[in-house]
């Protein structure tokens with residue numbers, strides 16, 4: 001997703017913007033650009049490719065000024081190219097626009113502007129905003145922003161600066177995140193907090209429909225009607241270090257290793273003096289819980305896989321029927337949602353467009369919304385009735401790891417509380433699971449001390465063109481997540497199958513040498529999985545088992561077994577996913593790929 005940084009103050013804007021855009025690289029992008037107001041007017045540079053291409057150019061050809069805007073683009077309308085990179089300009093190149101999102105009515109605006117003689121240089125939807133500003137600009141940038149805001153439709157975070165208003169810029173927000181950073185004699189606007197953290201910890205989010213007028217002396221925020229909105233900045237407690245690599249080669253590896261801490265932070269802040277889970281941030285009462293006749297879990301990607309485990313856990317513990325759906329499908333499926341439905345939306349970023357849309361559709365139908373998210377103040381958090389924050393810390397690598405395990409923790413805690421409220425678990429069972437859940441952090445810490453087995457598996461699979469994961473019951477969900485992890489960063493075709501489904505088709509894909517990773521942690525199903533392993537072995541597969549310590553069966557049939565600590569069957573997904581994350585990481589590394597920024601993917605998908 002695009003990254004946006006705007007600056008006005010006394011510093012060299014170019015430096016602030018490039019440094020801010022570097023902190024937003026995790027969002028994924030294909031080109032980068034900058035516009036700064038200088039004594040010569042508006043100067044700019046933009047290039048297809050990595051941010052370093054732009055930075056290297058600027059090192060040779062610096063642009064000097066103290067007001068400017070910069071952008072990393074993740075293409076939606078128009079291919080990645082120098083022309084389509086942002087900023088976009090009016091014909092006279094007196095104003096510059098950067099944008100994250102999609103202007104849905106750009107075609108009709110473009111037609112109107114062409115009729116008036118405007119000539120378009122790019123294939124983007126954004127360029128129409130530049131010409132629209134040009135059409136209405138009469139020397140008052142803020143007034144023009146209100147006019148343009150009333151015409152454009154869609155999702156947008158927009159920053160606009162003008163040569164003739166050198167000490168200000170404006171920011172418009174609708175459905176795409178923007179955060180204001182408040183400094184002393186300088187101010188910032190960006191897509192995410194890390195971009196401004198080097199300069200200030202005082203931040204506030206812009207809400208939908210709001211327009212910010214930004215100068216060095218202050219930021220005034222207006223709603224779409226033109227009324228002033230009072231913003232209460234809050235202090236960011238986490239450090240920039242927490243959002244940078246901290247000694248690890250890659251964010252993904254760092255984040256895999258941060259899982260024990262993320263799990264601890266997520267659990268420990270919610271256990272009271274008597275050992276009970278206390279979900280202060282969720283206001284669901286016993287009566288509310290009893291009223292729900294079903295639960296929908298809605299999410300995308302890895303968060304969806306966490307939701308699939310969540311479905312299993314809630315059904316097992318709290319005996320409430322749960323449907324788990326992919327957000328982009330759910331929205332259009334006319335789901336059976338009403339005021340007796342709890343909808344749990346799961347999203348690391350809290351900004352995923354499909355998940356947000358599913359939340360709104362559920363709300364419209366009268367459901368109560370509980371979100372599980374990692375980003376405080378994100379759109380999903382703000383629009384939910386209740387929020388369970390996972391305290392995983394910022395997740396930067398595109399491949400989600402610590403967000404997933406902390407999302408599982410959230411589901412365990414929610415399910416345990418529901419079960420206790422409904423009386424579907426006794427106190428002894430409850431305390432046993434709470435205690436084991438807490439202990440998983442230590443278990444993961446131990447596991448992460450040695451990844452030699454996963455490295456060995458990576459070396460065995462790295463040159464294969466396809467790989468299959470098998471699992472039964474909740475292990476099937478872990479298999480799905482492992483397959484997603486491998487395919488997104490190693491580009492190996494990876495698919496997961498339910499063990500029992502093999503004979504119904506997938507086994508036709510097995511040929512001599514095909515690697516198969518079989519996840520088998522469920523006590524009652526190990527023998528069944530052993531049969532499935534034998535089926536694929538007979539067709540020549542090379543099988544790597546992922547089983548629990550103490551196993552005697554898997555090692556008899558697999559070519560290799562990676563053991564994870566034995567925990568209650570219900571909690572097994574929390575430990576068994578880790579080898580899958582490490583296998584994916586090492587495979588990508590051995591293939592020489594960009595582990596943290598895989599091709600074609602963005603960290604935060606804020607368009608449908």
Ligand code: M6R
Nearest residue numbers: 301302303347348349352399400
């Ligand atoms: O921010 P979200 O959790 O809503 O993101 C959902 C997916 O886009 C995300 O999990 C994606 O699948 C990851 N790249 C998986 O590693």
